[in-house]
Amino acid sequence: MKTRIVKAIGDPEADREVMEEAGRIIRSGGLVAIPTETVYGLAGDALNPRSAGKIYETKGRPSDNPLIVHIADTGSIGRIARDIPDMAYRLAEAYWPGPLTMVLNKTDAVPKETTGGLDTVAVRLPVNKIAREFIAASGGYIAAPSANLSGKPSCTRASHCIEDLDGKIEMIIDGGEVGIGLESTIVDLTEERPCILRQGYINEEMLHSVLGDVRTDPPESAHPKAPGMKYRHYAPGGVLSIVKGKRESVIARINELAASHKERGESCAVISASENASEYGNVIVKDAGSLRNEDEIARRIFSILRELDSDGVQYIYSENFDTPRLGAAITDRMNRAAGFCVINATEED
Numbered sequence: 001m002k003t004r005i006v007k008a009i010g011d012p013e014a015d016r017e018v019m020e021e022a023g024r025i026i027r028s029g030g031l032v033a034i035p036t037e038t039v040y041g042l043a044g045d046a047l048n049p050r051s052a053g054k055i056y057e058t059k060g061r062p063s064d065n066p067l068i069v070h071i072a073d074t075g076s077i078g079r080i081a082r083d084i085p086d087m088a089y090r091l092a093e094a095y096w097p098g099p100l101t102m103v104l105n106k107t108d109a110v111p112k113e114t115t116g117g118l119d120t121v122a123v124r125l126p127v128n129k130i131a132r133e134f135i136a137a138s139g140g141y142i143a144a145p146s147a148n149l150s151g152k153p154s155c156t157r158a159s160h161c162i163e164d165l166d167g168k169i170e171m172i173i174d175g176g177e178v179g180i181g182l183e184s185t186i187v188d189l190t191e192e193r194p195c196i197l198r199q200g201y202i203n204e205e206m207l208h209s210v211l212g213d214v215r216t217d218p219p220e221s222a223h224p225k226a227p228g229m230k231y232r233h234y235a236p237g238g239v240l241s242i243v244k245g246k247r248e249s250v251i252a253r254i255n256e257l258a259a260s261h262k263e264r265g266e267s268c269a270v271i272s273a274s275e276n277a278s279e280y281g282n283v284i285v286k287d288a289g290s291l292r293n294e295d296e297i298a299r300r301i302f303s304i305l306r307e308l309d310s311d312g313v314q315y316i317y318s319e320n321f322d323t324p325r326l327g328a329a330i331t332d333r334m335n336r337a338a339g340f341c342v343i344n345a346t347e348e349d
Helices: 016-027 051-060 074-080 086-095 129-137 159-167 204-211 247-262 275-281 295-313 327-335
Strands: 004-007 032-034 040-046 068-070 100-106 120-125 171-174 185-188 194-199 239-244 269-273 284-287 314-320 342-344
Touching: 004 016, 016 032, 016 040, 016 129, 016 171, 032 129, 032 159, 074 086, 074 120, 086 100, 086 204, 159 171, 159 295, 204 327, 239 247, 239 327, 247 269, 247 275, 247 314, 269 275, 275 284, 284 295, 284 342, 295 327
Parallel strands: 004 171, 032 171, 068 120, 100 185, 239 314, 239 342, 269 284, 269 314
Antiparallel strands: 032 040, 100 120, 185 194
16 A cells, blocks of 8 residues: 655645545545644544554554544534533533543444443544544544554654554645644543543643542553553663652663663663753763753653664663653653653662
């Protein structure tokens, strides 16, 4: 299969031909990679069970891992979700369109192939203009997990989608680099007490301001309602470990580990905040951005993991980016990429 690479700018008139072609691909059961504000998504018809099957097959994704259904407007939710609680409408008013996914009870319109066999459906209304043009042109209901091969770092640029999907899908829409770089927050609204299943840009404090009491699944949980949580995700080819603790201890431990790899002739890299990048000697250093700019770190982290894959680095050590607003989401993705391999550096080390 030849994959067509096309550009879009988020202008309905300028993008008309691209969207008409992409819509035809989706309606005929094909797949298209699209930009959203979070990461690029691999899109198919959410209401077509065969399309869901193609998504799972193309990504190498387990079929019990539910897909998020993307819609172009709030009014579309009634066709795919039932018994919608008032708190869903309050969240929609506050954070839709945006990087928030709500888990609701599904209607019969959504095949269980899309929901991983569950009676619930995960729904999101993206803010990205290209994504919304595409969803509208494609029939209004798009299943779109991240556009990476299963287990690999998510795609934040069209070039990442090309690396993983060229020759496997009909089209990739290049909308430039994404704005956020982390997948959406997922909150389960099917129970009386809302539960955060996946951390994201819409953080716990923001959800609490709308919903009041909110609980959070522990990061190691394999909650079946949450896309992207049941299996190891975001992993680079090299062995990734997260090193946490006081700044001086983290730097000392990483330098010690890097030196031991060098002695054995093994390649090693460090993912560091800008403030610490100069502290690491004789090792590849990837600067994730300043601790004062959480958005930059979030936007760069998956791209850095892919760069290290391209470099063939065998061992990777990352600082723990425990920042105030996005730290929970960044830490969640990095922990999962590392298979929860966390090294606790202490003063004694």
